[in-house]
Amino acid sequence: MKIKKYEFILICILWHKYIKFTIVAKCSEILYSLNMFINKFDPLKKQMVQILDADGNHKEDLVPAELTPEVVKKLYEQMFFYRMVDARMLKMQRSGRMGTFASIEGQEAAQIGSEFAIQKTDWIVPAFREIAAMCAHGYPLDKYILYWRGNEIGSTPPKDVNVLPVSVPVGSQMLHAVGISWASKMRAEKTIALSYFGDGATSEGDFHEAMNFAGVYKTPTVFICQNNQYAISTPRSKQTASDTLAQKALAYGFPGVLVDGNDLFAMYAVTKEAAERARNGEGPTLIEAQTYRLADHTTSDDATKYREQEEVDEWRKKDPFIRLQKYLYKKGIWNKKYQAKLEEDLTVRVDEVMTAVESTPDQTPDDIFDYHYAEITQSLKEQKAYLKYILKQQK
Amino acid sequence: MANQTLTMVQSINLALRREMRSDPSVIVYGQDVGVEGGVFRVTEGIQKEFGEQRCFDAPLAEAGIVGTAIGMAINGMKPVVEIQFSGFFFEAFSQMLCHAARMRNRSRGRFTVPMVVRMPYGGGIKALEHHSESMEAIMAHTPGLKVVIPSTPFDAKGLLIAAIRDPDPVIFMEPKRLYRAIKQEVPEEDYFIPIGKAAVVQEGKDITLIAYGSMIRECWQASQEAKKNGISCEILDLRTISPLDHESILTTVKKTGRAIVVHEAPRSFGAGAEVSALIHENLFHTLKSPVLRVTGFDTIMPLPRTENYYNPNAFRVLKAIELVMK
Numbered sequence: 001m002k003i004k005k006y007e008f009i010l011i012c013i014l015w016h017k018y019i020k021f022t023i024v025a026k027c028s029e030i031l032y033s034l035n036m037f038i039n040k041f042d043p044l045k046k047q048m049v050q051i052l053d054a055d056g057n058h059k060e061d062l063v064p065a066e067l068t069p070e071v072v073k074k075l076y077e078q079m080f081f082y083r084m085v086d087a088r089m090l091k092m093q094r095s096g097r098m099g100t101f102a103s104i105e106g107q108e109a110a111q112i113g114s115e116f117a118i119q120k121t122d123w124i125v126p127a128f129r130e131i132a133a134m135c136a137h138g139y140p141l142d143k144y145i146l147y148w149r150g151n152e153i154g155s156t157p158p159k160d161v162n163v164l165p166v167s168v169p170v171g172s173q174m175l176h177a178v179g180i181s182w183a184s185k186m187r188a189e190k191t192i193a194l195s196y197f198g199d200g201a202t203s204e205g206d207f208h209e210a211m212n213f214a215g216v217y218k219t220p221t222v223f224i225c226q227n228n229q230y231a232i233s234t235p236r237s238k239q240t241a242s243d244t245l246a247q248k249a250l251a252y253g254f255p256g257v258l259v260d261g262n263d264l265f266a267m268y269a270v271t272k273e274a275a276e277r278a279r280n281g282e283g284p285t286l287i288e289a290q291t292y293r294l295a296d297h298t299t300s301d302d303a304t305k306y307r308e309q310e311e312v313d314e315w316r317k318k319d320p321f322i323r324l325q326k327y328l329y330k331k332g333i334w335n336k337k338y339q340a341k342l343e344e345d346l347t348v349r350v351d352e353v354m355t356a357v358e359s360t361p362d363q364t365p366d367d368i369f370d371y372h373y374a375e376i377t378q379s380l381k382e383q384k385a386y387l388k389y390i391l392k393q394q395k
Numbered sequence: 396m397a398n399q400t401l402t403m404v405q406s407i408n409l410a411l412r413r414e415m416r417s418d419p420s421v422i423v424y425g426q427d428v429g430v431e432g433g434v435f436r437v438t439e440g441i442q443k444e445f446g447e448q449r450c451f452d453a454p455l456a457e458a459g460i461v462g463t464a465i466g467m468a469i470n471g472m473k474p475v476v477e478i479q480f481s482g483f484f485f486e487a488f489s490q491m492l493c494h495a496a497r498m499r500n501r502s503r504g505r506f507t508v509p510m511v512v513r514m515p516y517g518g519g520i521k522a523l524e525h526h527s528e529s530m531e532a533i534m535a536h537t538p539g540l541k542v543v544i545p546s547t548p549f550d551a552k553g554l555l556i557a558a559i560r561d562p563d564p565v566i567f568m569e570p571k572r573l574y575r576a577i578k579q580e581v582p583e584e585d586y587f588i589p590i591g592k593a594a595v596v597q598e599g600k601d602i603t604l605i606a607y608g609s610m611i612r613e614c615w616q617a618s619q620e621a622k623k624n625g626i627s628c629e630i631l632d633l634r635t636i637s638p639l640d641h642e643s644i645l646t647t648v649k650k651t652g653r654a655i656v657v658h659e660a661p662r663s664f665g666a667g668a669e670v671s672a673l674i675h676e677n678l679f680h681t682l683k684s685p686v687l688r689v690t691g692f693d694t695i696m697p698l699p700r701t702e703n704y705y706n707p708n709a710f711r712v713l714k715a716i717e718l719v720m721k
Contacts, residue, residue, distance in 0.1 A: 123470070156503045164469070165501040169493045175459060176494065179466020179474075186422070186448060186472065193466075206490070209459030216454055371500040372539050374507070374562040377591065377638035 036062070037270045038255045038277060038285055043246035048258040048290065051265035054318040056326025064269045069331040075116060075264060076324050076334075077342060079108035082132040083321070084346050086295075088354060089145065093299045097358065101148040102129040103295035106262070109320030110226050110289040112136060113267025114194065118222075118275050123162040123193040125177035127170070129226070129293075130196050139163045142356040152363035162191075170231070171197055171204030174223060178210050181220040181278070192220040192278040194271070200231025202248065203239045211286065215252035220278035222271060223249075223286045226261060228293035233306035249286035261289025262320040292318070365391065398580040403573050406548035406581045407437050407513075410555040411475060413585060415445050418473060421559060423450045425460055425477030425513075434479055435515060435574055461487035461512060465495050468510040468564075475559060481516035481568060482525035488533070495564040496539030511558045511565050516544075517609050517659050518706050519572030521699035528696050529660035534566045535637035535669075541565045541590055542636040546611035548579040550634060553588035561590055570609035577612075591635045593643040599629035602653040602719055605644065605670055607633040610657045610707060617712035626720055636666050641673060648674050652683035655715045657707055662690040684719045 041047040052058045067075075086105055092098040104111070111133035115124065124130070124137045135141045138161035146154025147166060157163055167173035177195035184191045201207050202225060214221045225245050229236050242248060249256030259270045267289060274285035292315035296303045303312075328334035369384040370376060376384075401409065415421045423438055423445075429452040432439030442450040453460045457478055464474035478484045495508045518527035534542045543558055543565055545551035551569070558565040588594075596611065597618060604614040611632050618628035631647050633640065648654045654674055656667035667688035674686050689707045697705050 125466075152503070155501050157505045159505065164506065165498075167494075169489065172462070172489065172493055175462025175490065176466035176469065179463035179468075180470040181466075182463060183467040183470035183472045205486075206458050206462060209454070209456040209462065212454055212456065213459045213463050367503075371503050373499070373541075373638075378641055379638060 035273060035277075038257055038273050041257055043244045043250070043256045043258050043288070046244055046258065048260055049266045049270050050260040050263050051269060052263045052323050052327055053260075054262070054323055056323045056330070058265065058327060062269065063265055064272065067265060067268060069328065069333055072264070072324070072331075073328060073333050075112055076321075076328060077346075078136060079112045079132065079264070079324075080321065080342065081346050081349065082108055082112075082135070084343070084350050085131065085141065085145075085353070088350050089148070090295075090299065092354070097149075098145075098299075099148050099150045100298050100300045102298045103293070104129055104131050106292050106294035106315070106319065107226055107228060108132055109264040109324075110224070110261035110267050110291050111196070113264040114222075114224050114271040114287070114289075117268050117271035118192065118194055121162065121191050122275070123164070123177065123180050123191065125164045125173050125180065125193055125195040126166060127173060127197050127201065128166045128168050129198070130166075133196060134163050134166075137161065137163050142353050142360070145353065145357045146360055149357065151360060152367045153360055171201030171207045173197065174201070174210035174221075175206055175213070177221050177223075178214045178219050182213075182217060185220055185281075190279050192222060192275055194222045194224060194275070196224050196226060198231060199225065199227040199229065199236045199239055199245060200234065201225070202245050203231075211249065211252040211284075214284040215254050218281070218283035220281070221284040222274045222278055223284065224271070225286065225288045226291055227288050228291050230293055230297065230303075230307070232297045232301060233303075244288060246286055246288035249284075254284050254286070256286040256288065258288050258290065261291030262318050262323070264320060264324060294319070398582050400578045401548050401581045402575045402578055403545070403548045403551045403569065404435060404437050404575060406552040406579075407555055407569065408439060408441070409581065409583075410552040410559075411438065411441060412444065414475075414556060414559045415441070415449060417585075418559075420471060421449075421473045421475060422467070423475050423477070424453050424464075426453060426455055426479050428452060428477050433477060435571065437513070437569075437574075438477065457483055457486035458490050461490040461495070464510045464512075465490060465498070465508055468495075468508040469498065469506045473509050473511075473559060475511040475513060478512060478514040480522075480526045481514040481530060482528045484512070484514055484530070487512075491534075491540065491564065491566070492537050496537050499563065500539065507562055508564045509562050511555070511561075511567050513555075513567045513569060515571035515574070516568040517570050517572060518696060518702045519609060521702065522571075524696075524698060527702060529658070529691065531566075531568055531636050532660055532665045534568075535666060536664075539564070540637065542568065543590055543634065544568045544570065544608040544636060545634065546570065546573065546596075546608050546632050548577065548581050550588055550632075552581055553586050554590065554634060556585070557587040557590050560587065565590065568608065572609050573612070588634065591638045591640055593631050593633045593635070593640040595629060595643070595647060596632045597628065597630040599627040599651065601627045601651060602655065602716060603629045603631055603647045603651045604655050604657060604712065604716075605631045605633065605647075606657040607636065607666075609659055613707060613709045613712055614657055616709035617716060620709065620713050621716050626716060628716065633666075633670075639669065639673070644670060644673060645677055648678055649681060652681055653719050654686045655689060655712065655719060656686065657689045657712055659691050659707060661693045662688060663693050665690060687715045687719055689715045
């Protein structure tokens with residue numbers, strides 16, 4: 001068949017007028033369907049993303065396709081491992097074998113769900129309660145624990161792991177995530193940065209500055225606020241008069257989403273969407289993960305001084321594990337026998353890690369001095385020699 | 396290549412451009428540094444040459460500027476950020492102390508922060524409250540930071556290039572009263588002056604005047620007066636406050652047996668105390684006279700009409716020389 005000239009022109013016009021628009025419309029439809037949560041759940045109306053509720057009921061249409069029962073099982077096991085590590089660390093701390101540390105108990109879903117949504121080359125910029133997010137992203141667990149044991153050897157992230165060290169000054173680290181992801185954007189790379197912080201951090205000036213810079217320069221940053229309801233003893237209500245923390249993003253010109261932080265599915269789905277937004281050049285997102293710190297602030301704290309047992313009991317019912325067990329039970333995966341076997345296996349792993357930790361020698365005098373500058377200064381050299389001399393004399 | 400006669404503002408601008416041309420990871424940002432070229436015009440024309448991607452205005456937030464620069468430096472960039480006046484640096488000090496200064500140590504070398512924070516410091520231009528402070532001792536007291544203060548256009552270029560190429564965070568304090576006060580021949584080509592190395596800028600045999608930044612000029616004037624009375628002054632320009640060049644300090648004082656430390660910053664716990672202690676600890680028996688300090692007072696920097704009461708000058712240095720030589 002031979003196409004005549006006018007027919008060809010007609011086809012071109014049709015292509016231009018109709019087909020092209022159809023394709024564009026289809027693409028935007030796909031984009032629209034990808035965007036299920038961000039800008040859909042209004043933080044000003046306290047709309048919270050929840051896919052798996054506390055009773056284990058799930059919204060089938062919202063379950064991300066990647067989260068097959070097998071994958072959920074793996075994530076559940078990962079989460080449970082960190083709860084067991086946490087419990088062991090507490091036990092060791094009480095017997096003088098561990099330093100003061102901040103427990104993750106209750107926040108496992110918020111961390112594992114969000115970390116699973118990003119790529120290995122992406123960055124994690126943590127605060128100090130992010131054992132699960134950091135280690136799931138590649139920070140060696142024994143190193144993480146060594147840090148809390150007070151051993152500098154723990155401060156050694158491997159070369160290919162993009163996880164910043166624990167950041168103790170509250171709220172100071174989000175700016176680094178903005179800078180890191182901004183640098184990626186400048187080089188037209190597709191890596192993003194995900195920063196964790198708590199409800200208390202939102203009161204810090206650096207939180208405002210980080211959000212503001214991210215908004216102005218549309219950096220590919222995902223801010224994850226784990227609102228665990230307390231900053232040591234100060235309740236969330238004393239941090240801000242805002243109804244939600246998520247809504248603060250709106251004032252900075254980008255979306256904020258309130259998420260059930262104890263829901264692994266919701267945390268994964270929303271972080272995934274925020275990460276893709278960032279990767280596509282659409283800028284930052286603030287995720288407020290509603291969760292609860294089931295343990296004390298740190299091992300030096302006593303939470304019974306400032307909160308009622310009834311409140312803790314209520315939140316215990318919303319524990320991320322209870323609902324996941326119910327879900328996996330329905331999928332024919334979870335039962336008591338499976339759980340017993342899991343705990344048995346994980347105990348062996350915890351034992352192995354702790355053996356590695358406790359057999360690691362302490363830092364030497366050199367370790368204290370050698371990492372301040374690329375090249376040690378004259379006075380540090382002298383001070384190091386002095387310490388070694390004194391230590392020798394003391395023996 | 397030809398030398399140009401430049402002010403310190405121009406030589407710093409030249410250093411920034413040179414480094415930006417040779418290293419695409421060098422970026423410049425801060426308040427008003429883009430379109431306007433900075434309130435002192437140090438970054439004038441840089442946005443035009445390198446574009447908004449590499450030289451841009453930041454929101455008015457010092458901690459934000461420094462905090463994001465830390466992140467950028469961790470992720471492969473070399474940010475050179477400007478704090479408009481050193482008096483406002485303290486908003487960002489927590490970021491410098493808690494993170495920039497510690498990141499290498501906190502990650503045992505895995506993450507480093509090769510960044511430069513530039514800021515004008517000191518009095519002498521009759522500026523507003525909060526615009527004339529000399530707070531370098533606080534920076535120098537922070538483990539993990541380097542603090543550099545040039546005293547001439549030539550040194551400013553060479554030291555800034557060294558600071559930008561340094562693998563660790565450097566605070567680069569610019570004596571703003573010297574921004575346009577002196578012109579000097581500055582080579583067009585590449586050169587750098589190593590950080591941590593002081594320089595004998597005038598040789599002498601009776602006494603060493605140890606200073607940096609804006610006080611070098613005062614020392615030089617005092618030494619001219621002293622010369623009339625037959626006193627020969629050596630002048631040591633520290634150039635870097637931290638890490639301090641112990642060797643150069645001890646070498647010159649060994650030679651002259653006398654020293655005066657001069658700085659604009661408050662007297663107590665200042666760089667002068669550190670230098671004096673270093674000399675006394677090492678050269679007590681060779682000293683012909685105790686080390687004196689000529690410094691600003693332990694007061695808040697006065698408002699412009701009496702800032703001259705505060706600022707050390709050649710006359711005060713001369714008086715101290717006479718006392719030491721007595």
